[in-house]
Amino acid sequence: MKLPPIRQLKVESQFQQLSGAIMGSRQTLELDQSNPISDIYIHLNLKFSTAPVIASSFSNIARLDSILNAVRRVQLACDDGTGSTNKVDISGLGLLEWNLRNGESLTRSTHELAKFMQLGAGTTIGANNDLLRLTYHIPMVHQKITENLRTRCLLPAHILSSEPQLIIDFENISTMFPSTGTIATALCDVEIVRRRMPKSMTAAIQAKGGFIDWDLLETPKVVAAAQKQMEFKLPTGGSYTGVMLRNYLLASSVYTRDPLDDTSTFGQESRWILDIGGQKWADFRMHNMFAENEIAQDEPRYGQPVYNGSALYLGASTGTFATGVDIRTVLADPCAYPFLGTSGNGAQTSRFQAAGNVYFDFIGGENDADVYELGSLLDTNAIKQAGTDAKFVGDVTTGQMNIVGHRLFGDLSAFQDMSI
DSSP states (O other): OOOOEEEEEEOOGGGEETTSTTTTOEEEEEOOOSSOEEEEEEEEEEEEEEEEEOOSOOSSSBTTHHHHTSEEEEEEEEESSSOEEEEEEEEHHHHHHHHHHTTOOOOHHHHHHHHHTTSOTTOBOSOTTOEEEEEEEEESSOTTBOTTHHHHTSBOGGGSSSOOEEEEEEOOHHHHOSSEEEEEEEEEEEEEEEEOOOHHHHHHHHHTTOOOOEEEEEEEEEEOSOEEEEEEEOOOSSEEEEEEEEEEEEETTEEESOOOBSOOOTTOOOEEEEEETTEEEEEEEHHHHHHHHHHHSOHHHHOOBOOSSBOOOOSSSOOBOOTTOBGGGOTTOTTSSGGGOOOTTOOTTOOSOOOSEEEEEOSSTTTOOOBSOOTTSEEOHHHHHHTOOEEEEEEEOSEEEEEEEEEEOSOOGGGOOOOO
């Protein structure tokens, strides 16, 4: 049964700082327990008094992480009576990438900012008093899960032991734009979407196994030196709907969104394995997996028009888009779609994108749009009990890999259709 939505706009004084002082701060918002929650949206509105300039180097971040990671991290802490745990703990850009891999679109203003951040060092973005908007969506339910499972996966705020806490870390402007850029105004709205659930339905769900617990976590691992067969372990316990590997290559003190492959020879890049309890579940190269992700992507959702101002570098010193040019047509630029991976400006002789992230879809396979049962999840409960690991293994060079995973917990056997 689909439940009617209730939209609640949280316009808190702490988020309405006209001076821009919210940037670089941590803000906590308590969410009331009136009804279960399906979605949370963070709308960030920025006004620059001094136009930002793309720096020649960034400290500990990749260029694209700059403005797009204005919301540096989001946490959602909940207490079901057994202690407070994070249901969500993920970077802002990681959240955008995760949602994109699971079929969502991005706002056109986000595309505009992504385009700007691919221009060369020293480029001024816009002008003084420019207005920017970024939106981050936190889904409580995996995008592919449909009814009757969807209602069970809502965040049951109405039956938790205390009010859920949304914790938002905002990035420092000096990290986003180390050379030039001053924010005059930073205003943030948080929109909570709830579902109006009758008490009788809550009672019926609790009588038949209860709500399905879940989490969405991003775990970073730094690679300080090149290493053979390095292990990147997944947190065990629960069943994964999907896992995303977010790559940050570090070379000459600069981070780019490239794989950490120790062997980067074209067509002969490092091979990786996914080892589950000692069994090889996947043998792959990052760039191959990235290509398969692209094939599975719902093309119309991310082939959006882009702004007709200063363009991506297209192989000449300057270039512009015509009005309404579709980003899918910009084949000359390997960075045309940054969230799917880019190495900054990129080598102009490479007519492909770097595997900035790769995604393993366990809930729906490559092309399934809707999921009615949970038979295909990566179950790590037995692995945890046996004391073994779930891990990605590969030959790596320096950088960092952030592993994003979405898990469902508890006995899911009633929701796994084993019929043929």
